[in-house]
Amino acid sequence: MRDHRTTAIRFCALKALLLLVLAPILAAQPALAQTKAISPALTGCLAKQDIGDDKRIAACTATLESPLASTVQRANAYFIRGSAYAHQKAYDSAIADFDRTIWLAPGYCPAYRGRGWVFSQKKEFDRAIADFSECIRIDPNTVLYLDRGAAYLAKNDLDAAIADFSAMIEHHPENAYGFSNRGEAYRRKGEPKLAVADLNRAIALDPKDAYSFYNRGIAYSDQGDPDRAIADYNEAIRLKPDALYYNNRGNSYADKKDNDRSIADYDEAIKLDPNFALAYYNRGTAYREGNEQDKALADLDAAIRLDPNYAAAYGNRARIYRDRGDIDRARADLDQSLRLDVGGYRDAYARGNLFFDKHDFPRALADFDLAIKFNPKYAAALNARCLTRAILGRAQEGLADCEESLKWRPDDAYTIDSRAFCHLKLGDFDTAIADFTAALKVNPKLASSLYGRGLARRKKGDADGAQSDMTAAKAIQADIAEDYTAYGVE
Numbered sequence: 001m002r003d004h005r006t007t008a009i010r011f012c013a014l015k016a017l018l019l020l021v022l023a024p025i026l027a028a029q030p031a032l033a034q035t036k037a038i039s040p041a042l043t044g045c046l047a048k049q050d051i052g053d054d055k056r057i058a059a060c061t062a063t064l065e066s067p068l069a070s071t072v073q074r075a076n077a078y079f080i081r082g083s084a085y086a087h088q089k090a091y092d093s094a095i096a097d098f099d100r101t102i103w104l105a106p107g108y109c110p111a112y113r114g115r116g117w118v119f120s121q122k123k124e125f126d127r128a129i130a131d132f133s134e135c136i137r138i139d140p141n142t143v144l145y146l147d148r149g150a151a152y153l154a155k156n157d158l159d160a161a162i163a164d165f166s167a168m169i170e171h172h173p174e175n176a177y178g179f180s181n182r183g184e185a186y187r188r189k190g191e192p193k194l195a196v197a198d199l200n201r202a203i204a205l206d207p208k209d210a211y212s213f214y215n216r217g218i219a220y221s222d223q224g225d226p227d228r229a230i231a232d233y234n235e236a237i238r239l240k241p242d243a244l245y246y247n248n249r250g251n252s253y254a255d256k257k258d259n260d261r262s263i264a265d266y267d268e269a270i271k272l273d274p275n276f277a278l279a280y281y282n283r284g285t286a287y288r289e290g291n292e293q294d295k296a297l298a299d300l301d302a303a304i305r306l307d308p309n310y311a312a313a314y315g316n317r318a319r320i321y322r323d324r325g326d327i328d329r330a331r332a333d334l335d336q337s338l339r340l341d342v343g344g345y346r347d348a349y350a351r352g353n354l355f356f357d358k359h360d361f362p363r364a365l366a367d368f369d370l371a372i373k374f375n376p377k378y379a380a381a382l383n384a385r386c387l388t389r390a391i392l393g394r395a396q397e398g399l400a401d402c403e404e405s406l407k408w409r410p411d412d413a414y415t416i417d418s419r420a421f422c423h424l425k426l427g428d429f430d431t432a433i434a435d436f437t438a439a440l441k442v443n444p445k446l447a448s449s450l451y452g453r454g455l456a457r458r459k460k461g462d463a464d465g466a467q468s469d470m471t472a473a474k475a476i477q478a479d480i481a482e483d484y485t486a487y488g489v490e
Contacts, residue, residue, distance in 0.1 A: 045077050053084040060084070075104040079111055086118050094118045109135040113144055116151075125151045141171050146178055153185055161185045176206035180215060187219045195219045210240040217248060226252040243273035250282060259290050277307035285316055293320055311341035318350065327354060338370075345371040349381045356384065359486045361391050379409035387418040391487045395425040413442035417449045424489060429456040447477035451484060 044051065044059030051059075060081035063069055069077070082097030098115035101108060116131030132148035149164030165182035172178060183198030199216035202209060217232030233249035236242070250265030266283035269276055284299030297320050303313040318333035334351040337344055352367030365388045371381040382405035389398035402419035409415060420435030436453035439446055454469030473480045484490065 045080050053088050056084045057081050071104055075101050075108070078104070079108070079114065082111075083114055086114060086121075089121070091118050091122055107138055109138045109142060109144075112138075113142075113147065116144075116147060120147070120151055120154070123154070125155045143168065143172060143175070145171065146175075146181065149178075149181060149185075153181065153188075156188070158185050158189045162189075174205065176202040176209055176212065179205065180209065180212045183212075183219070184215050187215070187222060192219055192223050208239055210236040210242070210245070213239070214242075214245055214248070217252070221248070221252055221255065226255040241272065243269040243276050243279060246272065247276070247279045247282060250279075250286075254282075254286060254289075259286055262286050263290075275306055277303045277310055277313070280306065281310065281313050281316070284313075288316065288320060293324070296320055309340050311337045311344055311347070314340070315344060315347040315350065318347070322350070322354065327358075330354060342370075343374045345374040345378055345381065348374070349378065349384065352381070352384060352388075356388065361388055364388050365392065377408050379405045379412070379415070382408075383412070383415040383418050386415070387421060390418070390422045390425045393425075393488075395422040398422045398425075411442060413439045413446055413449070416442070417446060417452070420449065420452055421487070421489075424452055424456055427459075429459050432456040433460075445476055447473040447480045448483070450476070451480045452489075455484065455489060 045056060045063050060077040063077040064074055064081075078097045079101040082094045082101065085091075085094035085097060095115055095118055098111050098118070101111040102115070105111065112131040112135040116128040116135070119125070119128035119131060128151045129148055132144045132151065135144045136142055136148065145164045145168035149161045149168065152158075152161035152164060162182055162185045165178050165185060168175065168178035169182065179198045179202035183195045183202060186192075186198060187195035196216060196219050199212050199219060202212040203216070206212065213232045213236040217229040217236065220226075220232060221229040229252045230249055233245050233252065236245045237249070246265045246269040250262040250269065253259075253262035253265060263283055263286050266279050266286065269279035270283070273279070280299045280303040284296045284303065287293070287296035287299060297317065300313050300317040300320070303310055304317070307313070314333040314337035318330040318337065321327075321330035321333060331351065331354055334347050334354070337347045338351065341347075348367045348371040352364045352371065355361070355364035355367060365385065368381050368385040368388060371378055372385060375381070382401045386398040386401035386405060389395065389401065399419060399422045402415055402422060405415045406412065406419075416435055416439040420432045420439060423429075423432035423435060433453055433456045436449040436456065439449040440453070443449075450469045451473035454466040454473065457469060458466035470481075477483075481490075
């Protein structure tokens with residue numbers, strides 16, 4: 001399976017904080033008191049031009065070490081130094097400086113904004129939301145609705161995100177980012193028309209915004225329109241070549257079954273970002289689909305090395321091991337995938353099949369239960385549970401699963417075969433024969449249906465018909481009788 005498309009979420013730019021020259025922080029005190037006494041350090045700390053993070057940190061530190069620095073100046077210095085630390089990704093140091101700024105100036109919104117931004121980078125979204133909320137309380141007209149909405153979006157709290165982006169649009173209708181982020185929230189909520197409408201508006205406001213073209217490309221992809229998705233990814237790449245854009249265009253080429261162009265795009269994504277685990281994963285998937293198993297395995301190994309918590313990569317690597325007959329390693333990878341993502345229903349189903357093939361039916365059933373818990377419409381898992389329940393003496397429950405499976409995948413030969421097996425276990429031989437025959441109309445080479453029909457005919461005393469069916473089944477699958485013995489039917 002190919003991984004989901006990574007989307008772009010907009011937070012306010014850190015640079016706006018880093019280069020901000022503070023207004024007076026404490027209204028009760030004169031602005032920049034005693035500036036002349038420490039002017040070289042303070043001037044460097046507050047310089048509007050980009051003097052580099054290290055020089056700015058040194059200048060702000062010198063200001064803070066001066067016994068002449070006023071409360072206002074110290075608050076300024078902590079804030080600017082914290083912003084520089086954040087720009088260097090020294091997040092703990094940044095948080096400490098923003099804490100000190102807030103202690104000196106509790107009503108200063110940008111300090112909450114800066115600390116909230118850092119919490120967002122650390123994926124501590126609840127703490128980020130608390131800081132953004134405090135800034136919004138101080139200044140309800142702030143663009144911080146964008147940042148708080150982005151934090152909600154990162155948590156997948158879509159309604160809260162949409163409410164904040166709508167507030168951002170109300171206060172700042174000229175800002176494309178509010179429309180772009182709200183469009184992405186609508187897309188995740190399964191409202192593609194609203195998503196595209198917002199992204200169209202974002203692009204109209206800012207035709208040079210690569211992110212909006214990129215996110216609209218994802219929306220088109222979700223609607224099953226790879227050509228329009230590719231057109232948007234092309235424009236995003238033209239505006240700002242980025243590994244994400246090449247990766248997603250590769251996914252759209254894969255959707256068009258153009259494996260060569262998809263691999264070429266994943267190559268470019270990896271060239272731009274050699275540590276891009278998602279691109280290695282997707283290229284590995286493309287190689288696997290192209291039957292280049294060694295290359296696929298190497299890429300999935302790389303994805304796991306770069307991101308040891310990448311559940312889907314373990315799942316896809318497990319499928320390569322399974323196809324090679326290395327069941328123990330396949331099982332180990334599926335175990336790890338499900339430890340990392342208990343909701344990985346496809347991998348639960350895959351592991352269930354490994355247990356089923358070993359005739360460990362109770363454990364197979366547990367995995368099929370898990371798969372269906374997280375995707376009640378998963379037809380393949382419903383079919384597998386139907387058959388497994390019948391084997392374990394719960395054929396009536398199995399019938400309900402088969403009927404549910406056929407709602408989502410009508411006329412599937414394997415599911416009709418499983419339903420026939422349920423009837424066989426229940427002793428309803430006429431209905432079993434009718435279903436096995438129906439399955440064979442869809443797939444005349446289905447050995448399990450031929451053998452099952454033969455067994456049902458034998459139970460009804462039709463020895464010739466039984467022999468004919470069972471002989472034909474063994475010609476297709478020599479060990480079919482052993483399977484049925486394991487299933488408890490002989």
